[in-house]
Amino acid sequence: MGFQFVHLEAYSRKEDAAGRNVAWVLAEARREPEASLHVECPASPELIHGVSLDELAALHDERADAATTILKNGKTRKIRRDQKSLLTVVASYPTPLKELEKDPAKRESLNRWEQRTVEWLRSLHGDDLITVIRHTDERYPHLHAYILPQSDPELRALRLHPGHEAKHAVMDSAPEAKSKKELNRIGDRAYRDAMRGWQDSYHKAVGIPSGLTRLGPARRRLSREAWHAEQVAARAVKAAEERAAKYVEAIKSKGSAYADRIKAEATDIRKDAELRASETKAAQVRASHLERQAQGVLERARQEAARILEGVAPYRKFGAFLRSIWDGLNSSKIRKKARSEFAQQIENLSREASEERASRRRAEQRASELENAMRNSGLVQSATSREVSRLTRRLDAEIDKNSNMLTPETVLTAPSGGSHGS
Template sequence: MSYQFLRVELFSRKGKSGRGTSFLFDEVERRPSASLHVPEPGEPVVVYGMDVPALRALHDTRADAARATTKAGKTRAVRSDQNTVAGVVLSYPTSMTEYRESADVRRDFERWEVRSVAWLREQYGDRLACVVRHEDESYPHLHAYVLPDVADAEMRASVLHPGFRAKSAVKDAGTQPGEDEKALNKRADAAYKAAMRSWLDDYHVKVSQPCGLTRLGPGKRRLTRAEWQAEKSQARALRTALDRASVVKSKVESFVQARRDETKSLVGTAETTAAALKAEADAAKADAARRLAEAAKATETAKAHADAAVREQRKARSMMSLVREETAKVRAASARLQRLPTMLRTMIDGFRVSKVAARVRAAVADEMERLREQALSAERRADAAYKQASAAEAARQKADDKVRTFDAALTETQAQRDAARREVQRLRPPEPTPAVSLGPGFGLRPTPGRR
């Protein structure tokens, strides 16, 4: 592996030395008149966006419609020497022979190509119109073409060049106090170099470094061969480390996601179980309340029957008191019959007493039997009501036990959920430290092959 190669250039319709936009599109399309530097021109491969004929048609249509406003306020067509398109060349430092013969090299190239296109999209957004790959020169490389914003009526491509954009910003701001035109130009050139250096550094951090490429070659820094080989080995080791870190990060994220899904499943199961237990407890409470209401009602009914039986018993006792009083009156009347012989008096008294007693017993026998039946019935209903009340109390106690069991299960489930969340937090990997550029400075090496 070697160092990165990245270049940006602006083109106008008129061009310089015959290299205008028409020649640019002919060359990338591999038309014979513009491909004399390629021994065997091959078909370009479109990697992103539209193909070259569509790019040519879009550019020419927009350039013909572009208009500029003069200082006098008049509108005119833009000059033919105004830059209207930006071209970016990105080269991969491996020979086409290695590219064709080694599957590992092609895999590394495809990884570099995907990262390069993503970086171009990040830099230019929707202004990136086309990216094609050439495989017919010494090195595989990409050509990217960027058109100005559609909202720019003058179609100025200078804003697409990071160096020219920074230099124009300094020039437009004008001289500072105590600064002449020469010093202004020097400061503008410094801004140009700083912007280009930052542009190349950003590409190195986001594309070249993860792909094992160095920022600069050995020539500009006058490195020995041993130093250059050591730097390339370091770049390869860095790429390997980044690859391993990416694999580890992916595995950690997969593990954390699996634990997160497992925790969610456990929490969902616990919540479902808790809901079922709560529903069962609610049903048990409702059943216990219903049974308690029925027992209370039965108790009230039994109490009413018992009160009625007590009232009947009191009535019977009152009637017996009347019988005893009548018997006492008869005996008193018999004692006054002293004039009759003793035997006759005794017989008459005995007959009368027996007759009265039989009459009283006949009068109260049915009523006493009915009272005894009512008392027995009231006693049986009271026993049944007591049994129902005992069953309702047992059901209420069982419902309370279920509620206490549910509360304990819910507390344990919440503790398990909190423990799972703490475990996920502990296993979450730290954020990766941003990579640092391996080499400062700015430099462009000559094209490893004519582009």
């Protein structure tokens, strides 16, 4: 591995002193012959984010034609052709393509570096990051990113350039106590500090996780041994971060499996509780039905008893008369005649009365059984509710106890380097 390389620059529609403009930089990205003389065997770029280069060019021209600026006198006019309207970022990966072709692990590291670089650019520019392409026709693979300040009606790309904005803020302050030369020197220092911060941001987000050093050995006049030691340290940091990432992933996987198991158990418990509740409800319905049946039996028994008593009533006075005859005339022919005439009716009435009493006892016994069944069903329902509450509290406690395992964090501190310009 080596050190990071990331650079940004803004372009306008009008050519600069070196003949470069938006059209030229996009032609170089497409690998058009007149703009790719520095490449021995040009190859088409590979799109890894956003829209194609042709769509980017059309979008840029459309926004540039529509962009306006407000003059000091308050009038509005179209922006100048020499105004910077497109910001570009170049990031290079310090492993030769030949090595990457032979080593799948290194290719995977390249892919992760690309993902981190795009994520870092999106964190800075959001939807203004329109296109990112990959070039693989030079010694080292590298990315070109194109940022179009769509949210700015004046389409000023330099407002997205941290160094330019820092110097511009100093120059606009124009303290009277300082000369213009001294003010420009302070502005240049602010420019370098801002760009150093921009490089530090890239190193923290991309360089450290990718095992890249902040600066190369030549810029700091390091010996070969010192440079080798720094590379070893960078690789160690990368390896530690990868191990931490794997650990976090493993913890998340275990935590997810545990949570799934607990949820499955909870689902089973709830289903069982619902089944028990359903059975209890069915038992209550049956008990209510039996209670209504018992009440019906009792009512019919009461009606039958009333009917029997009503049938016996005509014979009560006659029975008293018979008793008086029996007492006074033990051997009377009248007694014999009455006994002969009413004996069968009295026997039938006695049997019916006995059956009524038995029916009443059975009804009362059935009512008692129904009352006990209802009491038992209430006990079952109460026990089921207590069991569901207990299992719910156990489930909540288990989830709370293990929730911290799902969000471990790994903090790595990057070594700071020296100054590095744009």
